[in-house]
Amino acid sequence: MIIGIDIGGTKISAALMNDNHIVEQRSAASPIHDDLSQLLPTIAHLLTGWTGQANGIAVGCTGLVSDAEVRFMSVGADKVLPLKSLLFEMFSLPVLILNDAWAAAWGEHCLGNHTPEDTLVYVTISTGISGGIIQNGRLLTSRHGFSAHLGHLTVTRNHDNNMLCVCDRWNCVEAVASGNAIGCRASELLSQNISCNEVFECLDSQPKLVVLIEDCAKAVAEMIANIKAVTGTELIVLGGSVGLNKIFRSKIELALAKLPEVYAVKLAMPALGRDADIIGAALFAIQNNFSKKSHD
């Protein structure tokens, strides 16, 4: 048995797994925004009764994830934890830790039945934008964890329409077209608080919001073109609550169709659903015997 843990900004999910099959699953609200000191107690509570049955722990975690530490970049201020060593000390089990989108990318690569299968890029658009890259059958990782953070690719803006990203650079696609950005930009446009979900619900009555969504879709298409130029991928697996929105997806497809032929990619649906992070992390841990040294 193996324990999989998915640490996100709103939820922590844990699963007892037999290979990549989930036997039992539990979840709790994530404390990382409010009180990071509660992260380990929350995980310990979720894993109650499981650790005696498990050979190791596979973690998919939001943020800049390396063996040395996790930096929770998207939740503000410098929140840093040496999470891998803390989990090892607490449970005395081998621990493998990956960025959550890297883990989902690995899961899609191994179990998604996507074609072509040796190179694919997984992009998730929800509150933020992140990703994972499989290049020639290998997961792209890096020593300090700042790789495949596709939300921090910059996109073209008009001079009077620049947007500052949480990474402190201007016009990252996350600052322009993430769920959070869509909600903020729409609220500013309408001078009232409106969430990203509500934006998509009232497009019919708000032409200004249609223009906004088309601008965001164009930014996502530009990000995808940049990804194509670096990786040569023919396949983008687009997930996340905003990435799965049918209207947004169709606008992204339209924007992609306007790009020169050399940037053509196939946009695919994710196959694994909400457990992709856990399943991908567990698979990667099993296949690599809880060591990702050869991939760094």
Ligand SMILES: [Zn+2]
């Ligand atoms: Zn950024």
